Amino acid sequence: MSAQREMKEKNPWHTPLTIIITVIGVIAIVALVTVAVLQNRPVPQKYKYGIVLDAGSSHTALYIYEWPAEKDNNTGRVEQKHSCKVKGKGISSYAAEPEKAGMSLTECMREAEMQVPSRRHQETPLYLGATAGMRLLNIENREASDKVFEAVEKALQGFPFSYQGARILSGQEEGAFGWVTVNYLDDRLKQGLETTGALDLGGASTQISFVPHEYDISESPSNSVAFRLYGNDYNLYTHSFLCYGKDQVLRMALAHQTRSGPVTMSDPCFHPGYSVTRNYNALYDSPCVSERKPKEAPLNFTHTGVGNFFRCQEVVKTLFNFTSCKYSRCSFNGIFQPPLQGSFGAFSAYYFVMNFLNLTDSSIPLETVKANLANYCGTPWNQIKQQHPEVKEKYLAEYCFSGTYIVTLLTEGYNFTKETFSKIKFIKEIKGSDAGWTLGYMLNLTNMIPAEAPDSPPLPHAGYVSIVTVIALLLFILFILSLRPIWPKCSKKPQIV
Ligand SMILES: Nc1ccn([C@@H]2O[C@H](COP(=O)(O)OP(=O)(O)O)[C@@H](O)[C@H]2O)c(=O)n1
Numbered sequence: 001m002s003a004q005r006e007m008k009e010k011n012p013w014h015t016p017l018t019i020i021i022t023v024i025g026v027i028a029i030v031a032l033v034t035v036a037v038l039q040n041r042p043v044p045q046k047y048k049y050g051i052v053l054d055a056g057s058s059h060t061a062l063y064i065y066e067w068p069a070e071k072d073n074n075t076g077r078v079e080q081k082h083s084c085k086v087k088g089k090g091i092s093s094y095a096a097e098p099e100k101a102g103m104s105l106t107e108c109m110r111e112a113e114m115q116v117p118s119r120r121h122q123e124t125p126l127y128l129g130a131t132a133g134m135r136l137l138n139i140e141n142r143e144a145s146d147k148v149f150e151a152v153e154k155a156l157q158g159f160p161f162s163y164q165g166a167r168i169l170s171g172q173e174e175g176a177f178g179w180v181t182v183n184y185l186d187d188r189l190k191q192g193l194e195t196t197g198a199l200d201l202g203g204a205s206t207q208i209s210f211v212p213h214e215y216d217i218s219e220s221p222s223n224s225v226a227f228r229l230y231g232n233d234y235n236l237y238t239h240s241f242l243c244y245g246k247d248q249v250l251r252m253a254l255a256h257q258t259r260s261g262p263v264t265m266s267d268p269c270f271h272p273g274y275s276v277t278r279n280y281n282a283l284y285d286s287p288c289v290s291e292r293k294p295k296e297a298p299l300n301f302t303h304t305g306v307g308n309f310f311r312c313q314e315v316v317k318t319l320f321n322f323t324s325c326k327y328s329r330c331s332f333n334g335i336f337q338p339p340l341q342g343s344f345g346a347f348s349a350y351y352f353v354m355n356f357l358n359l360t361d362s363s364i365p366l367e368t369v370k371a372n373l374a375n376y377c378g379t380p381w382n383q384i385k386q387q388h389p390e391v392k393e394k395y396l397a398e399y400c401f402s403g404t405y406i407v408t409l410l411t412e413g414y415n416f417t418k419e420t421f422s423k424i425k426f427i428k429e430i431k432g433s434d435a436g437w438t439l440g441y442m443l444n445l446t447n448m449i450p451a452e453a454p455d456s457p458p459l460p461h462a463g464y465v466s467i468v469t470v471i472a473l474l475l476f477i478l479f480i481l482s483l484r485p486i487w488p489k490c491s492k493k494p495q496i497v
């Protein structure tokens, strides 16, 4: 009994001081962990927004992007929140009535007002970039192109966003920003991975952009763009072929086949049984073909289909000039192109056409793609119409030509072989954001891709809380152990007795 009493008396846990210290210690640890948890609790996400209008040759599309408000400078998180297709044709088609170009944007802009929270309206940058349709109008009629921009500018300034201007992108910018978009969305830039090339097919121009293996920039400086992104240097090769978008190239093909001004033309690029009347003036109303207009053409001609893929390829090939190349190697029309490198993402009309033809699967060999096209082009027009009653006839009629053009451009134009063709992925979007130049354009103008790699991210919230808790517990255990010199006395005493 006396030993027990002695033990009780000597046990530090039973002194009022240690009890107080222990209680204070426990309260301190609980308080420390609580403060850490509350202070660092993820706050509800706030977003910022950016709007880009893609004024293409065939139509205009509006894209709204969003990113977490506190991560302006840290990239990899900008996503497409919403897109809106402007009704009607591209802004360049309003050359004769420019006001309508501005008015055409109203509906999508109203949608943007609804999509972006109103407290963010004033700080949301709004950009309009025009591509090859306006490039052509600018060549053809500078005054008309300026008037279209005036009207568009006036319309856009009427909305509560931070309007940052409307301009024509150069072909180089269009190619380079498409490449940035694809590689940004795939997280290749941030991680310093090998990049993917970008192939964009529009209505009036087409772009090819990739990082070549060994690249002598000095050979053709106008085809090179240098970037420093996240601490990595990129020497990008890019070229934009004006007039080689699928709508202008169709004009060139028709112009080539009607160069002697016939009344009836048999076209291997259209289905057997297809027949429409076309107007010569309308066909030649573009700088891509205006010089080819036959001298004594009648007003109209009858455009009939024959449906022969291989003969259609021969027609398309005549639109590429392979005769002169002042560089070590060329694609076509005397344009420098280094050897193809790596995988490619092909988007915009590449995707729409190949998707319609069920040919987007990269595992389909080039020979099978050609065989399928040959079969498709040879199918009578009546049958095609029956199979696709939902597709507008004007668009339906052109898939044989467009498919043939795509295959010919890739193989004969850019020199993809049956091996490298399988490295092309036909894509519409990546992780919910459309592939195209708009995202890259906005990232660049808002400085959202840093040249140097951002500092490594801090610990995630859960990791932070766990570490604080573990350290606090360790401190507590250390405190307990620090009382240890007194323990042996009280634990050994009963054994001695
Ligand atoms: N659903 C869709 C949308 C566009 N397209 C085509 O994709 C092309 C888009 O070109 P664009 O308007 O961006 O023209 P560019 O200014 O880029 O040359 C046009 O030829 C459209 O007809 C399509 O085939 N299917």
Ligand SMILES: [Ca+2]
Pocket: 056, 057, 131, 201, 202, 203, 348
């Ligand atoms: Ca385009």
